[in-house]
Amino acid sequence: MLGALIGGFGRGELVAPTWDDVDFEAGTIRVDESISLTVDGKAIIAAPKTEDSEATVDMPKWYMDELKKYERSWKKNYMQMRDKWKSTDGRRYVFHAGYGKQCTFRIRRNGGRNSSRGMS
Secondary structure (H helix, E strand, O other), X not given: OHHHHHHOOOHXXXXXXXXXXXXXXXXXXXXXXXXXXXXXXXXXXXXXXXHHHOEEEEOOHHHHHHHHHHHHHXXXXXXXXXXXXXXXXXXXXXXXXXXXXXXXXXEEEEOOEEEEEEEX
């Protein structure tokens, strides 16, 4: 969630990047997709809501250093769980819901009003 604050990502934009979108040398993260909802249990991957949202975002060096540490941990986790990895589309999501499955947001009805209730 820190990436959303620093980079100005929307929630769907925050969970969509794959490791191919991260450029450690340039200190950037490319935002060209968003994962906002699910239909019949499958994530909907689309372009961000506006053209202005599609960008390569400069991130602070300290953030990219922490992301690099996380990448090492991510790769180690992947190697240990390889047989159980559930990435349904072959993508290597930076932030996932466990076992490589993309994060999604669920919309629930609450007293007749839509409300977002966390990630899954």
